[in-house]
Amino acid sequence: MSVDRSVTFTGIQFENPFLLSSAPPTESESNITRAFEAGWGGVVTKTIGLHPVVNVYGAKAKFMRTTAEDANVSMKKRPGAALHSSWNWELISDKTLEWWAPRIRRIKDAFPNKVLIASIMAGSGNDKELRHWQELAETAQGEGADGLELNFSCPHMDRRDMGSNIGKDQGLCSVVTEAVKEVAKVPVWCKLTPATAEIVVEAAACFRGGADAIVSSNTFPSIPLIDPETLEFEINVDGFVSSGGLGGPAILPLSLAKMAQLTKAFPDKSFSGIGGVSDFNQAASYFLLGCGTVQVCTAAMLDQAVGPNVIKRLLSGLDRFLEQHVKDGWKRIEDFRGIRRDRIVLQSDIRRPDSADYHSGYEGVEGYASPQPDEVPVRA
Numbered sequence: 495m496s497v498d499r500s501v502t503f504t505g506i507q508f509e510n511p512f513l514l515s516s517a518p519p520t521e522s523e524s525n526i527t528r529a530f531e532a533g534w535g536g537v538v539t540k541t542i543g544l545h546p547v548v549n550v551y552g553a554k555a556k557f558m559r560t561t562a563e564d565a566n567v568s569m570k571k572r573p574g575a576a577l578h579s580s581w582n583w584e585l586i587s588d589k590t591l592e593w594w595a596p597r598i599r600r601i602k603d604a605f606p607n608k609v610l611i612a613s614i615m616a617g618s619g620n621d622k623e624l625r626h627w628q629e630l631a632e633t634a635q636g637e638g639a640d641g642l643e644l645n646f647s648c649p650h651m652d653r654r655d656m657g658s659n660i661g662k663d664q665g666l667c668s669v670v671t672e673a674v675k676e677v678a679k680v681p682v683w684c685k686l687t688p689a690t691a692e693i694v695v696e697a698a699a700c701f702r703g704g705a706d707a708i709v710s711s712n713t714f715p716s717i718p719l720i721d722p723e724t725l726e727f728e729i730n731v732d733g734f735v736s737s738g739g740l741g742g743p744a745i746l747p748l749s750l751a752k753m754a755q756l757t758k759a760f761p762d763k764s765f766s767g768i769g770g771v772s773d774f775n776q777a778a779s780y781f782l783l784g785c786g787t788v789q790v791c792t793a794a795m796l797d798q799a800v801g802p803n804v805i806k807r808l809l810s811g812l813d814r815f816l817e818q819h820v821k822d823g824w825k826r827i828e829d830f831r832g833i834r835r836d837r838i839v840l841q842s843d844i845r846r847p848d849s850a851d852y853h854s855g856y857e858g859v860e861g862y863a864s865p866q867p868d869e870v871p872v873r874a
């Protein structure tokens with residue numbers, strides 16, 4: 495029996511649910527062309543903006559590895575070390591909208607059946623900045639982009655009105671999404687930062703603004719380690735470093751936790767999962783929690799820059815998984831999407847050796863029913 499890899503996500507038809515996320519693998523026409531030829535169902539372009547972008551001197555991203563012997567996490571290359579994470583302080587695309595526009599058109603003309611999502615970013619402090627979002631959106635969709643991803647998540651923006659600073663402010667999430675939706679003729683996805691206490695709050699704000707999907711996670715705020723011999727940060731410029739973003743295997747469980755919060759809060763909405771995916775085993779967790787598509791960055795960067803082997807593994811893994819579950823009547827992702835979402839419950843709902851004695855961590859009160867978790871008093 496042949497399996498069906500296709501998905502419809504926010505109304506867009508994908509030949510398969512795997513995308514390269516907005517990052518170096520999608521920073522150029524040649525990369526995106528190679529990615530589509532390799533089999534990716536879609537790409538999200540490197541984020542496009544209108545403000546000046548000047549990256550730091552030297553390396554913009556590096557990879558941390560660890561070994562079974564020392565369990566140290568380091569950017570130093572060591573034989574036999576396994577990937578732990580990526581670390582980056584790269585800004586958005588340093589290419590202009592004028593540079594991107596004809597390329598979006600050419601890519602879509604060459605690959606009409608592949609999905610190209612334009613990632614965009616502007617400020618949010620005033621009406622002029624909101625018009626910048628609209629200009630970016632109108633240009634990208636005018637050139638044929640199938641959808642827009644609003645970057646509310648870059649963790650290392652100096653500007654207070656950009657990137658994850660938007661994603662940390664529910665008011666701005668709503669206002670910017672609404673401004674883009676005013677002009678958008680294609681679906682609008684909002685990529686949120688994981689660096690907030692309650693990501694459900696910002697997601698709700700995006701949905702109020704009209705978002706068609708939430709994308710999570712971008713990288714997690716982090717700094718590189720200090721080399722114990724030189725006492726210098728493993729990545730630095732003139733000895734200095736600033737907060738950057740962690741991606742790759744290390745963030746997989748963290749990102750899944752954010753996604754679980756989101757899909758549980760909004761079971762009928764659309765979600766695209768990112769973080770630590772390199773083959774179908776990890777992608778499966780995102781689908782089982784309710785995601786309709788999955789995106790990849792770090793693993794692709796380390797595989798000939800656009801992940802030809804990663805996409806092969808994702809596709810063969812999906813095919814194998816569906817074939818194994820023919821007996822369950824599963825023919826496509828939709829048949830098992832979200833079936834593990836409801837297995838995440840409160841600690842107090844987890845079985846204990848003797849549940850009768852457990853009152854959500856509080857003393858039981860004689861003669862009364864146990865307090866419900868949302869009724870218990872906050873202790874000083």
Ligand SMILES: Cc1cc2nc3c(=O)[nH]c(=O)nc-3n(C[C@H](O)[C@H](O)[C@H](O)COP(=O)(O)O)c2cc1C
Nearest residue numbers: 515516517541555582712741742769770790791792
């Ligand atoms: C070097 C680098 C640059 C990135 N640039 C962007 C960007 O321009 N826009 C964006 O939304 N995310 C950007 N990201 C975040 C990735 O798209 C992705 O959300 C993150 O790396 C987590 O996925 P991963 O674990 O597969 O790497 C970047 C990540 C890296 C490593």
